[in-house]
Amino acid sequence: METTLIDVHDDRVCARAYDVIIASKGHERPWNEPPSLAETLVEWRHVDKAEPMEMWGALDGDLLVGVATLWLPMEDNTSMAWFDVQVDPAHRGRGAGAILLERVVDRAREEGRTTMVVDFLVPADSDGHGYRRFAERHGFQLSNTEIIRHLELPVADEALDRHAEHGRVRWESDYRLETHVGGVPARLQESLCAVMNQLAVDAPTGDIEFEEESLTPARYEDYLELFRQQGRVRLTTVAVHRSTDAVVAYSDLMLPSGAPGVAWQWGTLVHRDHRGHRLGMAVKVENLRRLQTDHPERRRVVTGNDDTNSWMVSINEDLGFRIVELCPAYHRSLA
DSSP states (O other): OEEEEOOTTOHHHHHHHHHHHHHHHTTTOTTOOOOOHHHHHHHHHOOOTTSOEEEEEEEETTEEEEEEEEEOOSSSSTTEEEEEEEEOGGGTTSSHHHHHHHHHHHHHHHTTOOEEEEEOOEESSOTTOHHHHHHHHTTOEEEEEEEEEEEESOOOHHHHHHHHHHHHHHHTTTEEEEEEESSOOHHHHHHHHHHHTTHHHHSOOTTOOOOOOOOOHHHHHHHHHHHHHHTOEEEEEEEEETTTTEEEEEEEEEEOSSOTTEEEEEEEEEOGGGOSSSHHHHHHHHHHHHHHHHOTTOOEEEEEEETTOHHHHHHHHHHTOEEEEEEEEEEEEOO
16 A cells, blocks of 8 residues: 555546545445536646645555645744545555555645644434544544534425524614625625634534634635636625624525525624524525525535534524434544
8 A cells, every 4th residue: 555646737636545445434324425627627628826735545456545634824824734534445454554644644744734623414313433443543632523414405484484584683773694606795804704704613613622713715716716716606695894804704505506405504603792693594585585586406404513503503404404423522632
């Protein structure tokens, strides 16, 4: 078994890497709806100077049997490295995962990183799951656990109306809601980025301490162009403070082109100075309403929250999300 750097511009190698990743992520998860190869290739070939990515393959002879992806943030949290390891289920138990992990740890050390972070999906009753044992055997410690929930669509209009009206009196005089397709306009981007940058520090992360992120309008536009090339649809509802015309809360839904039945719930956050007005529920409900109106083909929303994030958990439970699996995050010090 040996490792090799994957050339993301080699169509044949990338097709095999995609098959390995999809087989691994879909193992014992019949609800998994992966993005298409076409949209995945666009992402792999996108150059993000703020967070460059490397992909390493494990070869058993001439056959690619495992893939490790390494992300190296360059503008914030620069002491850290994020990674992911996927091994074809038909080729597990032969050391591919271990050799890939060793490779990305070495690369992180070469880049001066002192903390490695990884997360993965496991069943809800997974205390002794093999993925956990693998991480712990290689020196990783549990940091926190997100609960992955699914919301089956459509949600009844009556339920959305009830949730929307419940808190309206608490926000309507000072805030307005706007929903945008394909990203917010330039006039809102700076304030939206400021709120989005808080997510890493405001969301519960257990034993890992993150710096505030450094998303700028220029990078935001770059990501929007990436999504357009992938054929993805991004729905964003924001709450705008009437007196400042600035975004103070947002909720994002991403609709992958190759998985037409699912919508991914990305970030939802209310600026810490504007909490207590039911804005979190307001932006989520409005975004869901737009999703159901424009994309009735979508049958499920997938989201994840740390269970200590009680305010967001309560919103999701009120909307009807149900627990499906867990996403534990582990970290390891390289110091």
